Amino acid sequence: MTVPRGERLLMRGNEAVAQAAMDAGCRAFFGYPITPQNQIPDYMAAHMPEVGGVFLQAESEVAAINMVYGASAAGVRVMTSSSSPGISLKQEGISYLAQAELPCVIVNIMRGGSGLGNIAPAQADYFQAVKGGGHGDYRTFVLAAWSVQELYDLTREAFEMADRYRNPVLLLGDAILGQMMEPVVIPEEVVDPAALPPKEWATTGAKGRPRNIVNSLYIEPSDLQEVNLRLQARYDEAARRDVQYETEDLEEAEIAVVAYGTAARVAVTAIAQARAAGIRVGLFRPISLYPFPSKEIAALADRVRAIWVVELSTGQFVEDVRLAVEGRCPVRFYGRTGGVVITPAEVLREIQHLAEESQG
Amino acid sequence: MTKESAAQPRVIYDRPKALLPLRMHYCPGCTHGLVHRLVAEVMDELELAERTVGIAPVGCAVFAYNYFDCDMIEAAHGRAPAVATGVKRVRPDLFVFTYQGDGDLASIGIAETIHAAARGEKISIIFINNAVYGMTGGQMAPTTLPGQKTTTTPYGRDPESDGNPLRVCELLSVLQGPAYIARVSVTNPRMVRQAKRSIRRAFQAQLDGLGFALVEVLSTCPTRWGMPPVEALTWLEENMVPYYPLKEFVVADALREKK
Secondary structure, eight states: OOOOOSSEEEEEHHHHHHHHHHHTTOOEEEEOOOTTOTHHHHHHHHHGGGGTOEEEEOSSHHHHHHHHHHHHHTTOOEEEEEOHHHHHHHHHHHHHHHHTTOOEEEEEEEBSOSTTOOSSBOOTTHHHHHSOSSSSSOOOEEEEOSSHHHHHHHHHHHHHHHHHHTSEEEEEEEHHHHHOEEEEEOOSOOOOGGGSOOOTTSOSOOSSSOOOEEOOOOOSHHHHHHHHHHHHHHHHHHHHHOOOEEEESOTTOSEEEEOOHHHHHHHHHHHHHHHHTTOOEEEEEESEEESOOHHHHHHHHHHSSEEEEEESSSSSHHHHHHHHHTTSSOEEEEEOOTTOOOOHHHHHHHHHHHHHHHHO | OOHHHHHSOOOOSOOOTTBOSOOOOOOTTOSHHHHHHHHHHHHHHTTOGGGEEEEEOSSGGGGHHHHBSSEEEEOOTTOHHHHHHHHHHHOTTSEEEEEEEHIIIIIITHHHHHHHHHHTOSOEEEEEEOSSBTTTTSBOOTTOOTTOOBTTBTTOOOHHHHOOOOOHHHHHHTSSSEEEEEEEEOSSHHHHHHHHHHHHHHHHHHHTTOOEEEEEEEOOOHHHHTSOHHHHHHHIIIIIHHHSOOEEEEEOHHHHHOO
């Protein structure tokens, strides 16, 4: 199948992710079925053979992430996708990938949790995504999309970032973003995997060079500390170079809604209605959740009366916002959990309350 | 004897090229070092080192990546067959082997082992069965024999409460994917030669694209068994071999025709 390029087409979020991965030069996908991300492996199974890539349905999420570990060690661009309970199973492998300095892209199309939860949209994996998730002193870079187009764009970007920092990159969507269809423009330009710079560290057979070892074991504490500090330096560099966010109507705003992904998508409708009713409110939307736009949120806190965080959890993302704000202004929270999605009417009502309070 | 020949003795036994000249961390009398050597000898004979990726386990052989002179990957506990699958699928031109112990392969990694075998994944596995967890201090392994004492079966393994040992070769032999499955031991020179022949067949199975290959090597752990090395060899022959019969369980026809 040839995807029409350079023109608007209707595409499902999950399929946009899969197409973007192949366009980014990804030639290996290992996954395991779980709702609501199944269109990603389905699409990969159908189309990887067309580009000479590898699709393999693993026996478990645990096996899938370790296949990613092997393929990444062998130097190719590789991806896996899953949804919340499956991402929990992958955490051991993600910890090893990070410590072994192996790039890869992991997609989490989040669903309601905890436990088996349900298959409705949620943002309850925020802590797991941005604080490490598995054991040890590592981070994954985390990008969160709010539209099908952005799922496509960020998937492509995730591969560049993973290779640049030799670190796993986690792409967050949810049941809404993965399942809904929206217009998207797929660009003409694609990455030719053969044209990518060679990975000198990869295990590809030690012909004409000293052997390479991919490893996460450093028995000498000072050695492990050295590696961990090297990883930390990369995270610091990303915090300087790769913070991403978008703002809407913040110039004159007295209230800033801070939200990411689907929550931001809902909020933006309510913000437009509130502004039409004369309330000076705008949106700050982090796109990179790690590195987190702390400085930008602190600066925002200096010039608004209040910050209002809306998210699809009982309050995870709000903690990082509060850490960034450091008491500069009040931070209020509104969340829904268990797969219940916030409506624009709810958001509008809360914005109106907050506006009245901050006037008073 | 002339002076010249005395100065240049004929080498009849030397370190294989694929094995680095390092002091190994294994205990005295442990057979890991011997099996490492056999793997390296076969790598030399088949001229594989430059296109090999080896996968080390978690357990006593965790440092195997230090010893083989080829590209190596250290895997998480039990995940080596999945890691090997990832490498082999994206680089089918490479020779990929894993080296795993009984806890790694037969307990925490049994799912990865069975599914790699069922898929007929073109990888070669060296499976060290010494019936005990060595690295962690001598706990019960999935292959610990009934009645065998370990730190977690201090009164001897009781199948009623501790479960029964797993016979991995027998388990995998019923699958369609394996091209070569064999159990060997290394308790005497004849057995060592047989073990090497099996390792060579397991490597050849991959090189010929025939499918999954596994060689189980019954091994000694004098330290955790609490006996001197020679006694450990005898204990293995008298106790492990009756429970874990030495034989070739699966030999693909194409492999059998090859001498």
